[in-house]
Amino acid sequence: MSATEATGAGVALPPPLTAEDAARSHDRSRVHHARAHSRRWRLLWLLVGPGILAMLGENDGPSMIAYASDGAQYGLGLFVPLIPILFGMAFVCQEMCMRVGAVTHRGYGELVLQRYGRVWGWFGAGDLTLTNLVTLVAEFVAIRVGLAYFHLGSGVAVALGLALVLFTLSGGRYWRWERIVLGLALFNGLFLVAAILVKPDIGTIASAFDFTPFPGGSFNTLLLLLASTIGATVTPWMIFFQQSASADKGMTPVDIRHGRYDTATGAVLASIFGLGALIAGAALLTRGGSAIQGFDGAGFPQALKQVAGGAAGTAFALGLVEAGAVAILTISASTAYAAGECVGVSHSFNSSPRNAAVFYVANIGSALVAAAVILIPGAPLLSIALNANVLATVLLPVSLIFMVMLANDKRLMGPWVNGRSTNTLGIAVIAFVGICGAAYGIDSFLQSVGLIGS
Amino acid sequence: MSARSRSTETTGRVPAIAERDVQRQERFEDELIMHLERDQFVEETSRPVARAELGIAVTSALWALRIFVVLVSLMVIYTFFHQLH
Numbered sequence: 001m002s003a004t005e006a007t008g009a010g011v012a013l014p015p016p017l018t019a020e021d022a023a024r025s026h027d028r029s030r031v032h033h034a035r036a037h038s039r040r041w042r043l044l045w046l047l048v049g050p051g052i053l054a055m056l057g058e059n060d061g062p063s064m065i066a067y068a069s070d071g072a073q074y075g076l077g078l079f080v081p082l083i084p085i086l087f088g089m090a091f092v093c094q095e096m097c098m099r100v101g102a103v104t105h106r107g108y109g110e111l112v113l114q115r116y117g118r119v120w121g122w123f124g125a126g127d128l129t130l131t132n133l134v135t136l137v138a139e140f141v142a143i144r145v146g147l148a149y150f151h152l153g154s155g156v157a158v159a160l161g162l163a164l165v166l167f168t169l170s171g172g173r174y175w176r177w178e179r180i181v182l183g184l185a186l187f188n189g190l191f192l193v194a195a196i197l198v199k200p201d202i203g204t205i206a207s208a209f210d211f212t213p214f215p216g217g218s219f220n221t222l223l224l225l226l227a228s229t230i231g232a233t234v235t236p237w238m239i240f241f242q243q244s245a246s247a248d249k250g251m252t253p254v255d256i257r258h259g260r261y262d263t264a265t266g267a268v269l270a271s272i273f274g275l276g277a278l279i280a281g282a283a284l285l286t287r288g289g290s291a292i293q294g295f296d297g298a299g300f301p302q303a304l305k306q307v308a309g310g311a312a313g314t315a316f317a318l319g320l321v322e323a324g325a326v327a328i329l330t331i332s333a334s335t336a337y338a339a340g341e342c343v344g345v346s347h348s349f350n351s352s353p354r355n356a357a358v359f360y361v362a363n364i365g366s367a368l369v370a371a372a373v374i375l376i377p378g379a380p381l382l383s384i385a386l387n388a389n390v391l392a393t394v395l396l397p398v399s400l401i402f403m404v405m406l407a408n409d410k411r412l413m414g415p416w417v418n419g420r421s422t423n424t425l426g427i428a429v430i431a432f433v434g435i436c437g438a439a440y441g442i443d444s445f446l447q448s449v450g451l452i453g454s
Numbered sequence: 455m456s457a458r459s460r461s462t463e464t465t466g467r468v469p470a471i472a473e474r475d476v477q478r479q480e481r482f483e484d485e486l487i488m489h490l491e492r493d494q495f496v497e498e499t500s501r502p503v504a505r506a507e508l509g510i511a512v513t514s515a516l517w518a519l520r521i522f523v524v525l526v527s528l529m530v531i532y533t534f535f536h537q538l539h
Contacts, residue, residue: 015497021490028489105494106503114502123520247499252491346496380538387534394526398519412503438526445529448536 023350024250027175031255047258048265049178050101050245053330054094054238055087055266056185056273060327061142061320062135062388064191064277066228068300068316071281072292079229079278080208086233087271089429091263093234093400094242096407096418096426098259101246103416108243109341112402115409124402125342127395128236129366132335135237135392136370138385139324139331144374146320149301149313158371160321161328165367168329169360174248174349177333185326188269190319191276194304197312198283205279220447223440228389230433233270235392236399237334244337248348253416280316283307296382328367336363393437400430 017025027046034043070079097108104111109128113121143157164184168177242263251259284292284303292303301320305313333349339362340347346356353360373379404426407418418426446452492498508516 015492015495018496020496021494024494025489032489104503105491105499111503115504115506116508117505120516250490250494252494383534383538387530391527391530394530395523398516398523401516401519409506411506438522441526441529441533444533448533 019352019355020346020348020350023173023175024248024348028250031250035254044258044261047249047251047255048262049182049249050242050251051094051098051259051263052266052269053178053181053185053245053326054097054242055090055263055270056188057241057327057330058090058233058235058238059188059191059270059273059323060135060139060331061145061324062138062385063233063274064320064323065142065145065300065385066389067274067277068281069292070225070229071278072284072300072303074225075285076205076208076278076282078208080205080275082229083233083274083278084271086230087267087274089230089432090234090238090270091267092422092425092429093403094238094263094267095260096403096422097239097243098246098251098263099256099416100403100406100413101243102251102256102259103253103413105247105252106243107247107337107341107347108240108399108403108406109338110344111243111406111412113342115406115412116402120402121342124236124240124399125338127399128240128338129335131235131388131392131395132237132331132366133370134384135235135388136328136331136366137373137381138388139327140370140374141324141381141385142320143324143328145296145299146301146317146324148299149305149317154374157324158375161325162364162367162371164325164329165332165364169349169353169363172350172352174245177349178245178249181326181329184322184329187322188273188319188326189276190315190322191273191280193276194312194315194319195276195279197315198280198304198308200279200283220440220443223436223443224390226436227393227440228386230389230393230396230436233274234396234400234429234433235389236396237331237392239399239403240338241330241334244334244341244347248337248350256416277316277319280304280308280312283312293382328370332363332367335366336360338362390437390440393433394441396437397430397434400426400433404430 031043031046034046067079067083100111101107109121109125112124140154140157140161143161144154147153147157147160168180171177246259281300284300284307287303287307292299301313301317303313304316336359337347340356340359343358345358347359348356351359373384374381404418404423407413407426408423410417443452
């Protein structure tokens with residue numbers, strides 16, 4: 001119901017209009033105009049954003065290096081069908097986030113905190129802060145790898161990442177932030193360009209869809225690959241980000257259909273670009289690919305240059321810079337949303353830094369801390385980057401369970417609660433993620449303490 | 455009645471040109487308000503939602519999962535430091 005509609009005996013007075021409301025209302029006026037004049041493509045253009053950003057943001061530096069590493073070590077089998085399946089799982093989770101955000105106009109962090117208590121809210125925020133900090137460090141490392149191809153160092157990676165965060169925050173509008181990051185995110189397609197440039201055999205790619213068994217290696221390696229590949233497609237920050245961004249964008253239940261298109265488009269694009277990184281990496285399978293350290297030196301871009309030419313190496317290197325940069329922006333934003341929501345203060349790109357100090361400080365602060373870590377001499381960046389996705393997978397099930405609980409909460413969601421099929425899929429995703437993450441964590445620990453052999 | 459006119463007291467005579475500006479501003483704010491749903495306003499979203507009642511079984515299951523996840527996370531962190539050495 002719009003703010004000026006009558007309720008009961010008289011006309012309900014609208015609440016006072018804040019600057020944040022005014023900015024959001026401007027964006028909504030364009031949506032209403034497009035809908036009223038049946039301008040379908042314009043409407044889609046206005047409503048896409050959070051879904052594509054969550055999915056392409058998760059095609060981040062560590063994920064793309066992980067896909068390339070999978071291809072270089074094991075070839076295309078198993079992973080070609082696995083990546084689209086995992087993004088299908090991501091769609092199930094992210095659609096719920098979008099729907100809850102559009103119906104309640106509130107972020108995930110504040111809903112968990114208010115609805116289920118402060119303990120669960122702060123646990124969620126703690127998980128997010130830990131995984132986000134580790135992942136942000138890995139993003140800066142990925143940018144450094146991409147830039148190393150052009151003979152540029154860590155200092156440039158840090159300056160680039162921080163400059164982007166400050167630039168995108170400078171406008172004081174959600175719409176501006178979203179469009180800039182969306183424009184950058186489309187360059188994730190550089191991984192597809194790299195895949196085309198290595199001239200892959202189409203028949204080999206098609207035959208990989210026959211669910212080839214795991215190509216070799218130990219049980220622990222299989223678990224690590226599964227855990228890190230899951231962590232490359234569904235993570236806690238995506239849940240916080242998409243729900244909060246959908247609310248910040250001003251989406252309403254009327255927009256849910258377009259929100260689904262947005263999320264599905266993001267999943268399809270992320271899946272295609274992820275396969276691009278895998279295929280590019282697979283070009284190195286018989287050329288010493290398993291020996292490449294993805295997070296060290298110029299890693300895969302340099303190796304691709306030697307095998308497939310400078311253009312392939314350049315596309316992959318620029319892709320890594322883009323993937324890291326976009327993820328820094330979206331992951332910092334998810335930290336900022338969570339901080340503002342849990343503290344209970346203004347948390348919107350539509351608010352000014354003066355009115356939303358916690359939001360802006362958390363956004364810039366999280367990027368600053370991660371940037372500082374990669375400048376520490378001798379910091380174990382390689383290990384941090386390798387473990388970022390695994391840690392996210394291990395902590396994910398709790399966030400997902402609260403997501404399913406929120407999406408089933410009739411009092412919050414009314415007629416937009418989960419259907420039976422969504423619940424079945426959601427629970428299957430939680431079980432799969434939980435089992436893979438826990439199996440890897442326990443198996444690795446038992447090996448570390450010498451209770452089982454490797 | 456507009457949001458502006460509710461919050462502003464009019465005192466004394468206002469010059470005609472200033473009154474037109476005020477009316478234009480009021481119309482502008484009214485139009486803006488029309489594009490938001492009532493529960494989208496900052497004032498509405500800053501009100502907390504009611505606390506849900508979780509049964510003992512659900513609460514116990516959530517705590518069990520939380521403890522399990524923390525234990526597995528500690529295992530991953532231990533393995534991380536073990537691999538460093």
